[in-house]
Amino acid sequence: METVYMACLIGGILYALISVVFGDWLSQAMDGVLDFLSLDGPSIFQPMTLVGGITIFGGAGLLLERYSGLGAWVVALVAVLIAIVGAIAVFFLYVKPMENSENSIAFTIGSLAGSQGEVLVPIPQNGYGEVLVKVGAGNTNQIAASYDQKPIAGGAQVVVIDVREGVLYVSELNLSI
Template sequence: METVYLACLIGGVLYAIVSVIFGDWLSQALDGALDFLSVDFLQPMTIVGGITIFGGAGFLMERYSSFAGPVIVLGSVLIAVAGAIIVYFLYVKPMENSESSIAFSVASLSGSIGEVLVSIPRNGYGEVLVKVGAGNTNQIAASFDNEPIPSGSKVVVVEVREGVLYVSELNLEL
């Protein structure tokens, strides 16, 4: 039985190494071919983690305890299930919600504060720098009030039409 435990342990470790090195490549190659097998809590990380924990626990108990074979198998299964549950709730579940995106919609810039980089003439276009998340974006801008806005001025985006930000100069005088 020690061979089975060792095989589970080594197989799990090899799976972890292969998934770290080739995981993205394999994911693209399969392109969702196995998505029909997906059940929320039966993620590969939890299944393989459980098998690896089963192998490790069984191997250690076989070597260093005086328990009988069936007790070791039962104990290994219980430890593996507990370990898989812990892996699911402490790693897999939080990671499902951790995806972030740096994408933004130009339409979502309404109400944003920016700075004029290229002065905006009365009936023309200039350029503004607007903070988006942790970064900045440069956008084409026109004057909402048909008033010229000099470079370096603080502006507020009043509306967005056809990909152009219509801005007004921001007066912070009290």
């Protein structure tokens, strides 16, 4: 059994080293052939979690076999239990926080509907102007037209009513209520 434990430990360490050093390069070279490993199904079965569990199984089994007086089957059972606990720890302490940290600062123009902004270039009755809309921590300038077919002066506060063909259709925000 010592050979099995050693193979699991060394295999897991090699996987970690290869994925850290060559991960992006291998993914591009193989054109995403192994992408199915991280898609579909519960996220606890991510490769990092599974390989982490196998590595922990090998290390725990090796240590228990060498330094405890337990029988081979008991050592294997305890190593499996330690591996399960370790894999769960890897999932909740590494994989899950990394999934949640993958946020983008990008936005779609369609997501601007309902946003407030300020007119930078006056919007004529049947023409286009420009508005400044706050997006996350920044701002974006977008082409705008009057939703109500009424002219809107520069500096006016507006709300985006609709987005069609890359143009924000805005209406002047009446704050005197």
